Amino acid sequence: MAYLIFSITLMLVYIGLAQLLHIQFGMLGIPNFGIVGFWGLGMYSVGVLNVQWDFSFIPALILTLLLVALVANGLGRLILKLEGQAMLCATLAFSAIVALLVITEKWLTEGVVGLGTIKYPFDAGAMTEPLYFLILLLIVVGIQLFINKLHVSRLGTLIFSIRDNEELAASLGKDTVKIKLELFTLTCALMGLLGALSAPLNQFLTPNMLVPSVTFAVWIALILGGKEHSMGAVLGVFITFGLFDLLIESYLPVAPEYAVMVPNFKLFLYGAVLVAVLMYRPRGVLGHSAAGARQELP
Amino acid sequence: MMNLAVRNLSKSYHQHPVLNLTQASFGKHSIEGLIGPNGAGKSTLMGLLTRRIPPTEGSIIFEVEDKHHDLIPLSSHQVAQIGLVKTNQRIQGFESLTIRDSLRLACTPPTQETLKSVFSKEQLSEAVEAEIDDYLSRFTFNEPDGYARSAGEKKLLDILRCLILKPKMLLMDEPTAGLPEDVTQQVMQEITRQTKANDMRIVIVEHDLELIWSFCEYVHFLVDGEMLFEGKPEDVKANRVVAEKYLGL
Ligand SMILES: Nc1ncnc2c1ncn2[C@@H]1O[C@H](COP(=O)(O)OP(=O)(O)OP(=O)(O)O)[C@@H](O)[C@H]1O
């Protein structure tokens, strides 16, 4: 039971990250390959403030939000005017730098030894974990409501126009640089928030949590679900994380003698689903329906 | 009084000069033409004037309604905001926006495009929606509530998007290339009407010289990045240099 709650809480973190990537890439066209960097910065910042400097959780969370927002804003100023591929490399490099600093700055992060223990911000006995799950659920629902509103708002129209043709949008008097920077800062800060909230979930932080595969998992989920659809992130994480990591890996009823095969079987199926979706629905499972994705195929 | 004046404006790509104007000025007449052979630098000049292309050197001053704007420090969205707008020679558009949304985008003030406004119910004013309806009733699109599909529709939408911004000065880069003849006439009548009604100024780049002679009060002639001649249409028509370099007479 405890493991199930931990897993679905972690799934909510992934949903949140994918939702934010939907805003960044699906709506605005910014290919952020540094997700694990913002998430990890948030997680380690709370960890360091909490464990090393005895901040209690809420002040640590607020400081962390500010720190990640500041870093994202600075990075945004440098990279948002670059071409797509350069942005991709720059964000990926950013996350590598975060991971490296966590290893080298031992006085702060304890390096490869690991940093802990980070306790939950409240103690409700056996209800602590379920309550914490509810908090994350509220955040994810909140982000989803924001996305739904954004899709039909005037700002949403402007965002789509920037993704389609930024230069043309600017020539109509739109301050595209400012809008992009604002949204990038906000969404990256929220990635940091999800990281901060992941700290008590993981309790003990190690540098190997900051590997790029976190970023890739979020990307795969979003592409699979449909990057332009408002619900693509949620569906994508349900398929990748929910179906494969949770259901098949942990809860598939198999005879013990076959259990060793499960991870390989899972990877095989995962690959097959990915290939099938990209072949038959290149814009993701939700890619063709009109509701969230405004684009209609000619 | 309106004046868009350039001085010593030059643009080079990889040390290769494509534009070099000692001085030129636009906006003294309501409709002016800018003509010249292919590669003369007409589009480059319009890109420089709207700050979409960074100049190598020079100054651009836009005087409008007793205000004096130095355009060099501005970015392209600021130039549009003070009323200098350009339509595009190459077809450009927003592929995921419907025709109506595209026009709405142009009319939406920045205050309705903030993060805060995502949660407010504020709509475009009825007057603006009525104006969009008016344009869409006068100019025919196959599906006014759908997407612009043909090249002609995209070109027309590009022009309407600029007109609905109510610019002080509109630069039109080959507006009629790709437009059917009847739509061309409709567009020309509309801009002529608006120059009178809204005191808007137009500069048109065109290879269709009949259109230039019949609509423009003043014509600039550009060759190899230099303004070789300018004057009234009849003077330009009669000019020997223009005849030699462009009309092929
Ligand atoms: N981005 C660029 N890089 C290099 N050279 C360029 C670039 N843009 C334009 N040029 C060159 O500058 C010159 C002027 O081009 P421009 O498009 O301004 O001509 P134009 O007068 O608009 O011609 P047309 O009537 O064919 O539209 C051309 O020789 C062109 O090849």
Ligand SMILES: [Mg+2]
């Ligand atoms: Mg041209």
